[in-house]
Amino acid sequence: MSGGKASFSEISVDPQPAGFRAVFLVETRDSAEARDVSELFGELESRIQVKQLCTGKLAGYAVQMHESDSSLLDEIEATLKGQYSFIVTQRSFDEVIYRIVKELCTDTGSRLLSVPHCNICGRTDPFPNIVVSLSDEQGNSRACRNYCASCTAGSTATSNKEFVRSLLASDKRNFREIERAELVRRPSRKQPIRFRIKASV
Numbered sequence: 001m002s003g004g005k006a007s008f009s010e011i012s013v014d015p016q017p018a019g020f021r022a023v024f025l026v027e028t029r030d031s032a033e034a035r036d037v038s039e040l041f042g043e044l045e046s047r048i049q050v051k052q053l054c055t056g057k058l059a060g061y062a063v064q065m066h067e068s069d070s071s072l073l074d075e076i077e078a079t080l081k082g083q084y085s086f087i088v089t090q091r092s093f094d095e096v097i098y099r100i101v102k103e104l105c106t107d108t109g110s111r112l113l114s115v116p117h118c119n120i121c122g123r124t125d126p127f128p129n130i131v132v133s134l135s136d137e138q139g140n141s142r143a144c145r146n147y148c149a150s151c152t153a154g155s156t157a158t159s160n161k162e163f164v165r166s167l168l169a170s171d172k173r174n175f176r177e178i179e180r181a182e183l184v185r186r187p188s189r190k191q192p193i194r195f196r197i198k199a200s201v
Protein backbone atom coordinates (compact mmCIF):
# COMPACT_ATOMS: atom_id res chain seq x y z
CA MET A 1 0.00 0.00 0.00
CA SER A 2 2.72 2.52 0.86
CA GLY A 3 3.88 4.74 -1.98
CA GLY A 4 0.81 3.77 -4.03
CA LYS A 5 -1.20 6.31 -5.90
CA ALA A 6 -4.04 7.64 -3.80
CA SER A 7 -7.46 6.94 -5.30
CA PHE A 8 -8.82 10.08 -3.63
CA SER A 9 -7.51 13.44 -4.69
CA GLU A 10 -9.83 15.90 -3.02
CA ILE A 11 -11.73 16.18 0.25
CA SER A 12 -14.62 18.52 0.75
CA VAL A 13 -16.06 19.21 4.18
CA ASP A 14 -19.60 20.49 4.40
CA PRO A 15 -20.79 21.51 7.87
CA GLN A 16 -24.56 21.55 8.32
CA PRO A 17 -25.71 23.30 11.48
CA ALA A 18 -28.08 21.32 13.68
CA GLY A 19 -31.57 22.73 14.11
CA PHE A 20 -34.97 21.78 15.49
CA ARG A 21 -35.90 18.31 14.40
CA ALA A 22 -39.16 16.46 14.18
CA VAL A 23 -40.50 13.18 12.87
CA PHE A 24 -43.97 12.84 11.34
CA LEU A 25 -45.49 9.43 10.66
CA VAL A 26 -48.82 9.18 8.88
CA GLU A 27 -50.76 6.07 8.10
CA THR A 28 -52.59 6.63 4.83
CA ARG A 29 -55.65 4.73 3.64
CA ASP A 30 -55.01 4.80 -0.09
CA SER A 31 -52.57 6.03 -2.72
CA ALA A 32 -54.40 9.36 -3.07
CA GLU A 33 -53.79 10.11 0.62
CA ALA A 34 -50.16 9.01 0.28
CA ARG A 35 -49.80 11.43 -2.63
CA ASP A 36 -51.28 14.29 -0.58
CA VAL A 37 -48.82 13.68 2.26
CA SER A 38 -45.95 13.51 -0.20
CA GLU A 39 -47.07 16.83 -1.76
CA LEU A 40 -47.31 18.51 1.63
CA PHE A 41 -43.72 17.58 2.53
CA GLY A 42 -42.55 18.33 -1.01
CA GLU A 43 -43.80 21.91 -0.60
CA LEU A 44 -42.07 22.21 2.77
CA GLU A 45 -38.72 21.40 1.18
CA SER A 46 -38.33 24.99 0.03
CA ARG A 47 -38.47 26.19 3.66
CA ILE A 48 -36.95 23.42 5.76
CA GLN A 49 -34.84 20.29 5.33
CA VAL A 50 -36.96 17.21 4.69
CA LYS A 51 -35.82 13.60 4.63
CA GLN A 52 -38.32 10.89 3.79
CA LEU A 53 -37.95 7.86 6.04
CA CYS A 54 -40.43 5.44 4.53
CA THR A 55 -43.00 5.11 1.79
CA GLY A 56 -46.18 3.11 1.29
CA LYS A 57 -49.16 2.90 3.60
CA LEU A 58 -46.98 4.50 6.27
CA ALA A 59 -45.47 7.78 5.13
CA GLY A 60 -42.65 8.93 7.38
CA TYR A 61 -40.62 12.13 7.28
CA ALA A 62 -37.88 13.68 9.36
CA VAL A 63 -37.53 17.45 9.15
CA GLN A 64 -35.00 19.95 10.39
CA MET A 65 -35.42 23.71 10.59
CA HIS A 66 -33.08 26.49 11.61
CA GLU A 67 -35.49 29.27 12.56
CA SER A 68 -35.80 29.88 16.28
CA ASP A 69 -39.58 29.93 15.91
CA SER A 70 -40.79 26.38 15.57
CA SER A 71 -44.45 27.26 14.93
CA LEU A 72 -44.18 25.75 11.44
CA LEU A 73 -43.82 22.34 13.11
CA ASP A 74 -47.06 23.01 15.06
CA GLU A 75 -48.76 23.90 11.77
CA ILE A 76 -47.61 20.67 10.10
CA GLU A 77 -48.79 18.64 13.07
CA ALA A 78 -52.19 20.39 13.12
CA THR A 79 -52.64 19.89 9.36
CA LEU A 80 -51.86 16.19 9.58
CA LYS A 81 -54.04 15.67 12.66
CA GLY A 82 -56.94 17.36 10.89
CA GLN A 83 -56.74 15.03 7.91
CA TYR A 84 -55.47 11.63 8.97
CA SER A 85 -56.57 9.32 11.73
CA PHE A 86 -53.23 7.77 12.63
CA ILE A 87 -50.35 10.15 13.26
CA VAL A 88 -47.16 9.78 15.29
CA THR A 89 -45.06 12.87 15.85
CA GLN A 90 -41.93 13.49 17.83
CA ARG A 91 -40.02 16.74 18.20
CA SER A 92 -36.61 15.12 17.88
CA PHE A 93 -34.96 12.27 16.03
CA ASP A 94 -33.45 9.37 17.93
CA GLU A 95 -32.97 5.62 17.71
CA VAL A 96 -36.25 5.00 19.58
CA ILE A 97 -38.42 6.81 17.02
CA TYR A 98 -36.43 5.18 14.23
CA ARG A 99 -37.15 1.76 15.73
CA ILE A 100 -40.86 2.68 15.79
CA VAL A 101 -40.63 3.66 12.11
CA LYS A 102 -39.07 0.27 11.29
CA GLU A 103 -41.70 -1.65 13.28
CA LEU A 104 -44.60 0.27 11.73
CA CYS A 105 -43.13 -0.33 8.27
CA THR A 106 -43.13 -4.07 8.93
CA ASP A 107 -46.68 -3.96 10.32
CA THR A 108 -48.06 -1.98 7.40
CA GLY A 109 -45.96 -3.50 4.61
CA SER A 110 -44.35 -0.12 3.93
CA ARG A 111 -40.87 0.35 2.56
CA LEU A 112 -38.08 1.77 4.70
CA LEU A 113 -35.91 4.20 2.73
CA SER A 114 -32.21 4.59 3.27
CA VAL A 115 -31.22 7.18 5.86
CA PRO A 116 -27.62 8.30 6.49
CA HIS A 117 -25.74 6.78 9.39
CA CYS A 118 -22.91 8.37 11.31
CA ASN A 119 -19.77 6.69 10.04
CA ILE A 120 -18.16 6.94 13.47
CA CYS A 121 -20.78 5.79 16.01
CA GLY A 122 -23.22 4.14 13.58
CA ARG A 123 -26.21 6.15 14.80
CA THR A 124 -28.98 6.80 12.26
CA ASP A 125 -29.00 10.49 11.42
CA PRO A 126 -31.20 11.97 8.66
CA PHE A 127 -29.28 15.27 8.88
CA PRO A 128 -25.60 14.59 9.53
CA ASN A 129 -23.73 17.48 11.12
CA ILE A 130 -20.72 17.11 8.85
CA VAL A 131 -20.66 15.55 5.40
CA VAL A 132 -17.23 14.74 4.01
CA SER A 133 -17.01 13.96 0.29
CA LEU A 134 -13.99 12.35 -1.29
CA SER A 135 -13.44 12.63 -5.00
CA ASP A 136 -10.89 11.32 -7.46
CA GLU A 137 -8.58 13.07 -9.93
CA GLN A 138 -11.43 13.50 -12.42
CA GLY A 139 -13.65 15.12 -9.82
CA ASN A 140 -15.96 12.11 -9.53
CA SER A 141 -17.35 11.52 -6.07
CA ARG A 142 -15.79 8.32 -4.70
CA ALA A 143 -17.03 8.30 -1.11
CA CYS A 144 -19.39 10.25 1.09
CA ARG A 145 -19.00 10.06 4.87
CA ASN A 146 -21.50 11.34 7.41
CA TYR A 147 -20.77 12.39 10.97
CA CYS A 148 -23.32 13.14 13.69
CA ALA A 149 -23.33 16.16 15.99
CA SER A 150 -22.12 14.28 19.07
CA CYS A 151 -19.18 12.68 17.25
CA THR A 152 -18.11 16.00 15.72
CA ALA A 153 -18.58 17.88 19.01
CA GLY A 154 -16.03 15.66 20.72
CA SER A 155 -13.22 16.88 18.48
CA THR A 156 -10.46 18.98 20.02
CA ALA A 157 -8.97 19.89 16.63
CA THR A 158 -7.74 23.46 16.34
CA SER A 159 -7.87 23.76 12.55
CA ASN A 160 -10.15 22.56 9.78
CA LYS A 161 -7.38 20.35 8.47
CA GLU A 162 -6.83 18.72 11.85
CA PHE A 163 -10.60 18.38 12.25
CA VAL A 164 -11.14 16.48 8.99
CA ARG A 165 -8.13 14.32 9.77
CA SER A 166 -9.55 13.43 13.18
CA LEU A 167 -12.93 12.54 11.67
CA LEU A 168 -11.42 10.28 9.00
CA ALA A 169 -9.16 8.67 11.62
CA SER A 170 -12.22 7.83 13.77
CA ASP A 171 -14.25 6.66 10.78
CA LYS A 172 -15.10 2.95 10.78
CA ARG A 173 -13.64 2.69 7.29
CA ASN A 174 -9.90 2.68 6.91
CA PHE A 175 -8.61 5.90 5.36
CA ARG A 176 -4.97 5.23 6.10
CA GLU A 177 -3.85 6.42 2.67
CA ILE A 178 -5.26 9.87 3.53
CA GLU A 179 -3.83 9.81 7.03
CA ARG A 180 -0.37 9.53 5.50
CA ALA A 181 -1.01 12.16 2.85
CA GLU A 182 -0.55 15.89 3.04
CA LEU A 183 -3.70 18.01 2.86
CA VAL A 184 -3.50 21.32 1.05
CA ARG A 185 -6.32 23.79 1.61
CA ARG A 186 -7.96 24.96 -1.59
CA PRO A 187 -8.73 28.65 -1.58
CA SER A 188 -12.47 29.18 -1.25
CA ARG A 189 -14.38 31.71 0.76
CA LYS A 190 -17.58 29.74 0.88
CA GLN A 191 -18.50 26.30 2.20
CA PRO A 192 -17.69 23.52 1.62
CA ILE A 193 -14.09 23.67 2.73
CA ARG A 194 -11.86 21.85 0.24
CA PHE A 195 -8.50 20.15 0.54
CA ARG A 196 -6.31 18.64 -2.12
CA ILE A 197 -4.82 15.34 -1.09
CA LYS A 198 -1.11 15.22 -1.88
CA ALA A 199 -0.13 11.58 -1.72
CA SER A 200 3.15 10.98 0.08
CA VAL A 201 5.65 9.04 -1.97
Ligand SMILES: [Zn+2]
Nearest residue numbers: 118121148151
Ligand atom coordinates in the same frame (compact mmCIF):
# COMPACT_ATOMS: atom_id res chain seq x y z
ZN1 LIG B 1 -21.74 9.71 15.55
